[in-house]
Amino acid sequence: MKEIHNDSLRLQFIERSGYKALFSTEVVNDARLFHVEAGDFIVREGHQPLFLFYLVRGRARLYATQPNGRVSLIDFFAAPCFVGEIELVNQGHEPRDVQAIEECWCLALPMKSYRPLLLGDTLFLRNLCVALSQKNYRNIVSLTQNQSFPLVNRLAAFILLTQSGDVYDEKHTQAAEYMGVTYRHLLFVIAQLTREGLLQKQKSGYAIRNRKALVALAEEMEPAH
Incomplete structure (x- = not known):
């Protein structure tokens, strides 16, 4: 600083x-x-x-x-x-x-x-x-969203919140703890998003490849929906 x-x-x-x-x-x-x-x-x-x-x-x-x-x-x-x-x-x-x-x-x-x-x-x-x-x-x-929505929606919102320069690189252990899920469950959903082309694994973290789809998943938790 x-x-x-x-x-x-x-x-x-x-x-x-x-x-x-x-x-x-x-x-x-x-x-x-x-x-x-x-x-x-x-x-x-x-x-x-x-x-x-x-x-x-x-x-x-x-x-x-x-x-x-x-x-x-x-x-x-x-x-x-x-x-x-x-x-x-x-x-x-x-x-x-x-x-x-x-x-x-x-x-x-x-x-x-x-x-x-x-x-x-x-x-x-x-x-x-x-x-x-x-x-x-x-x-x-x-907290309410953590109790009410699937991890795929919450993870999409979390990725958008924490990404920097279109790269998501949070530590899996800390992300899993923050969202109240197991490490294994988190990796399963990240793999799902990668297979579907929303993320791409790279040397340091995951590159966001389909921001629009991530936003759509995150917005499913908004009250209007």
Whole structure:
């Protein structure tokens, strides 16, 4: 992750993302701009973030290390959203790894100096509550889908969510655990999608060959259907 010292670009991201409207506190002058390459980390597990990040472009994944050492895939973030907001509100919260799926851009406020200001900013707190409620609702929908739809539909949606540059390369063990299925069942459905020409096995992961068909499978889980 690298800080970008380009004030024109920084102000463009602030303007286009509606960042300023999230706060009643004046934040524009102190907001910093960071660029994150795919695979790099925005937050590292066990290390309190120095900034409250606002993801303005890109997607990221959240990991947690279990007591037995196993690394579990927990959640996904897509712009626009805050990253590090739980650590802002609760300093005792144990940070987890947040890794960029693709190239990401983040605006950021220094955590130490802005914590007291933001915790007294009712507009920011209201927006944060809305964001957290939306995240909670999304997780409820995901849990319901896991219980109600075949793996082929859920895997199609998962592939579209996690792919980068039309390549799906999530670890099978973590993907199976995230979707609540066996490793064997996951491999069976991936093989099915490969036989049907939706995916193509390559050296690193699977290339998406029929995005339209994957989207159609994922959309079968939408309420309109």
